[in-house]
Amino acid sequence: MASATPKASVSGTAFEPLSTAFAQNPYPAYAALREKGEPQFFPDFGMWLVTRFDDVAGIARDNSMVRSPEFFMSHEEIEAEKRAQNWHDMPHHSRFVQFSMLDSDGEVHDRLRKQVFREFTPAFIARQRGMIQSFVDKLVDGLIDKGEIDFVEDLAAQVPGHIIGRVLGVPDEDCPQLRVWSENVVKFFDIDRNDERKATAEKATTEFYHYLQKLMAERRAAPQDDLITRLIAAQDAGHLNEDELVSTCMLILMAGHGSTIDVLGSGMHALLRFPDQMERLRQDPGLIHTTIQEMFRFESPLPFFHRYSTADCVVGGKAFPRGTKFGLLYGAANRDPTAFGDDAGSFDVGRNPNRHLAFGGGAHFCLGNHLARLDMEVIFTTLIKRLKSISLDEAEPQYKPGLSVRGPKALRLTLAPA
Amino acid sequence: MYRVTFVDADGQARELTANEGQSVMSVAVANGIDQILAECGGSCACGTCHCYVDETWTERLPAPDDSEQGMIECLMSPTERSRLSCQLKMTAALDGLVVHLPREQY
Numbered sequence: 001m002a003s004a005t006p007k008a009s010v011s012g013t014a015f016e017p018l019s020t021a022f023a024q025n026p027y028p029a030y031a032a033l034r035e036k037g038e039p040q041f042f043p044d045f046g047m048w049l050v051t052r053f054d055d056v057a058g059i060a061r062d063n064s065m066v067r068s069p070e071f072f073m074s075h076e077e078i079e080a081e082k083r084a085q086n087w088h089d090m091p092h093h094s095r096f097v098q099f100s101m102l103d104s105d106g107e108v109h110d111r112l113r114k115q116v117f118r119e120f121t122p123a124f125i126a127r128q129r130g131m132i133q134s135f136v137d138k139l140v141d142g143l144i145d146k147g148e149i150d151f152v153e154d155l156a157a158q159v160p161g162h163i164i165g166r167v168l169g170v171p172d173e174d175c176p177q178l179r180v181w182s183e184n185v186v187k188f189f190d191i192d193r194n195d196e197r198k199a200t201a202e203k204a205t206t207e208f209y210h211y212l213q214k215l216m217a218e219r220r221a222a223p224q225d226d227l228i229t230r231l232i233a234a235q236d237a238g239h240l241n242e243d244e245l246v247s248t249c250m251l252i253l254m255a256g257h258g259s260t261i262d263v264l265g266s267g268m269h270a271l272l273r274f275p276d277q278m279e280r281l282r283q284d285p286g287l288i289h290t291t292i293q294e295m296f297r298f299e300s301p302l303p304f305f306h307r308y309s310t311a312d313c314v315v316g317g318k319a320f321p322r323g324t325k326f327g328l329l330y331g332a333a334n335r336d337p338t339a340f341g342d343d344a345g346s347f348d349v350g351r352n353p354n355r356h357l358a359f360g361g362g363a364h365f366c367l368g369n370h371l372a373r374l375d376m377e378v379i380f381t382t383l384i385k386r387l388k389s390i391s392l393d394e395a396e397p398q399y400k401p402g403l404s405v406r407g408p409k410a411l412r413l414t415l416a417p418a
Numbered sequence: 419m420y421r422v423t424f425v426d427a428d429g430q431a432r433e434l435t436a437n438e439g440q441s442v443m444s445v446a447v448a449n450g451i452d453q454i455l456a457e458c459g460g461s462c463a464c465g466t467c468h469c470y471v472d473e474t475w476t477e478r479l480p481a482p483d484d485s486e487q488g489m490i491e492c493l494m495s496p497t498e499r500s501r502l503s504c505q506l507k508m509t510a511a512l513d514g515l516v517v518h519l520p521r522e523q524y
Contacts, residue, residue: 061459113463114488121465121492122524289522353452365458370524 015042017403018192024399026303026406027345030332038316039326047306047325048315051332053339053357055316059326060361065307066105067364072310072323086193092205096247097185102255102364109363112248115234117367119167119227125370132163132378140382144417148393151411156264160375164256167371168249169219169226174211181208182254190402205250212246227252252368259301260372262400262407263358264379267295269408270347271380272392277349282384291349292376297340297356298347303331304403305360330357331406389416420513424451425472427521436508442517443467443504453519460504465489466523467503468496472516479506494524 015029016022022029030051033040039048039055050056059065069078082088087098101112118124139158143149157179165175184204188197216232223229228249235245271278281287309324320326334356337344359366366372383390393412400407422445423433436445446454446467455466462485471479476499482490486505490496503517 057459061461063461110485114485117463118488118492121489122494123492123496126494353450353455355447355455355457359457359464361457361459362461363463365461365463369457369464373524 015040018401020401023401024396026331027335030329030335033329034332034336038318039320042327045325045327047327048320049327049329050315051329051336052316053333053336056328056330056333056357057361059307059315059328060305060357060364062307063363064310064313065326065362066310067103067109067307068105069308069323071105072308086195086198090198090202090205092209093185093188093202095243096209096250097201097205099243100247100251102251105363112240112244113363113367115231115239116227116248116252119230120367120369120371122370125374128163128167128371129374129378131166132159132375133382135159135162136378136382140386144386144415146415148412148414151268151413152261152265152408153410155379156261156268159264159379160260160372161253161257163371163375164253164368167227167256168252169224169228170215170253177211178208178253179257180204181211182257185250186254186258186405190404192402208250209246212249216245255366256368256371258405258407260368260375262301262405263295263299263372264376265408265411266299266301266399266406267292267376267380268390268413269392269397269411270295270298272390272413274347277347278390281349281380285381285384287349288377288381289373290352290354291380292373293354293356294347294349294351295376296358297334297351297354299406300331300334300356300358301406302358302404303406304329328357330360333357386418387415388418390414391416420508420510421515422508422512423514423516424469425516425518426453427519431516438508438510440508441504442469442506442508442515443502445508446503451519453521453523454503455523456504462486462489462502462505465493465502468493468520468523469501469503469517470497470499470520471501471506472518473499475512475515475517478511494522495520 033049034051039050042049050059101109104112136159139155143154161179162172162175165178170178181204184200188201215228219229219232231245234240235242281291305328307326307328309320309322311322313320335344359369391414393414397408397411400409419435421433422436422442423431424446425431434445434449441460443454443456443460447456457466458464482501486502489502490500493500
């Protein structure tokens, strides 16, 4: 159980990823870790934290660094590890969430990714632009009348889930329920996991599974032009089994919800914190692509992922044996001055090149990156065009706690139409 | 050391040197060719290192494998000369290669 004020000591340096101070501004803690040079041990998770850009990029892009420990641990060792992390006795979570494309490597990962990657490539995603624009226009119509909004709840949270739902083939009216399930499953990934969250995550996975079973039966009876219908065809052709199909649908729906909501919120907050950058974008809307790229770098919404080494290796000048677990802190790497210059801590909507690691790297590079960017492009372009001004109604918006996510809980704004 | 030339969408050319086995993508990234984004770092997973091989070279390159071909078909503005530069590895046979850069990757 997490205590009220949990602390984790990293080689003598206070590192408190569950503290309010860290939630509000993790970057001083990240800088302190980066300045130590070599990876630092994080006892709560039994892993080495990696924070320098070159080290994080090197591990993320290295095929000998894997997500699943099955390459070097026995079934019994994996079960013991799950028990130690309180991941055990969760039959549906184990079947559909703990197993996924994201947590597979090699042949299994490549086979599953091959079934879905076309749908998320630039040309396919570009076809969704009109659909996203009309969806956002309708939402913004309602919000302009309202005047005062919570940007996170009223706009950010309404878009990505509906769009990914439409790509997959989920009816609009079911999207709010899918968001609740997704959040309840994802919350359990953070470091402050407890038995209550565990029960909630298992219940959400079970309900999610039953929902998808029903939807799949409907598509089998009446195929549609959507991803779930194409995945059913792939299953019939023997490319993946039913558990893999369910797991892949859950992964796509969950990945398509939270992180884009978070970076929409933190991106809007950045534009409001740095009004000169908002003005620059208003004067030159062609900067929207570099703006979005910078939002992902500046406040990476999923700042923490892990890898296991399958061979002896050297990271940051230090030798590590096979089977070492590394925690990759993308949020720290993306502020590394050696990669982004002395202004790595500045929000610059024209930054180019901007080869950040917010989408990870290597074989697990974020499948939905083009869809997330298109959602953001449509939202920010529409708001800037239709609003004369956007102002922040609170001094210091509160950010979500924890190491695994980064984004404001709410962002209260006043909108003035153009 | 081999030579590889990058020609941008405005016709500006830059000749760079490459080591044996080095990918055309990594030559571009190491030398500030910003049109090659290469966001996944060379795993054929993002489609942001797209280039067009000069027509004098198309016949001389090894054909793309299935994963590269699948990605090429889903890029913005692909042509028969489209390749992912992360999958083009420099060898003596490719010394002097010329590739053209798209104006935007997506």
